[in-house]
Structure formats: C-alpha cells, structure tokens
Amino acid sequence: MFFSWRYTKIIFVVALFFSRFSFAAVSADDGKAYALAKQNACLGCHAMNKKIVGPSFQSVAQKYKSDSNAQTFLKAKVVKGGAGSWGVVPMPANAKLSDAELSLLVSWILRGAPSEN
C-alpha cells in the first residue's frame, strides 16, 4: 500500500480544519450583513423568503444567479433606488452606505441571504 491509514487520517483532519475555518468566515459575514440590513431598514421592505414591499432576497438571488454583472448592478441600484426590475413600486435611495457595506450586503443577498434568524 502506498498510502497508510495514518496519512489518510492526517489528510482528513487537515481538510476538516480548513472546511470549518471557511464555514466560520462565511457565517461571520452573514451575521454582519444581516445586522447591516436590519440597521438600514432593508428588512422593513425585504424578507429572506417572502415579498413584503420589495422582492424577497431569495428571489433576488434567483433572478440574478447567472448574471455576472449582478454585483455591480445591484450595488448601484441599492444606492440610487428606483423601480423597474420587479414592478412599479420604487425602492428609496440608500445613499449613506459605504462601498464596503454595499459589497457585503449585495454579495450576501446574491448568496440567498442566509441567516440563523
């Protein structure tokens, strides 16, 4: 045998370590994005999985899932607000968000807005 059980175990432990590590990083971002959405009243009009005034974040993720320009387009849209993608009801502008906050929010929305809540 070329690979002993011992090596297999080491590889397994290393793989497990990295997968846990990356999970932790993703959920920390999810938590931050959720808090930001709450602070900025996004959640007054948007829910994860049902339409309120605006579309659910999961439908947004679905709509743009094969659109490679979605991140840029949606960052600009959230800042400026406006209507037309989902209907005639406009979203108000959210001009006070920083570029970093917008990136965090939009990439979270495009992942389907995962949250523990």
Ligand code: HEC
């Ligand atoms: C007053 C209600 C309201 C608030 C507050 C609001 N939205 Fe919206 N949002 C809407 C409506 C209505 C639409 C649909 C606009 C359209 O049809 O183009 C929308 C659309 C969106 C879209 C999809 C845009 C598109 O063109 O497909 C994203 C992403 C989004 N909102 C994110 C956010 C984020 C992030 C916040 C908080 C910073 C936020 N919204 C706050 C009402 C709101």
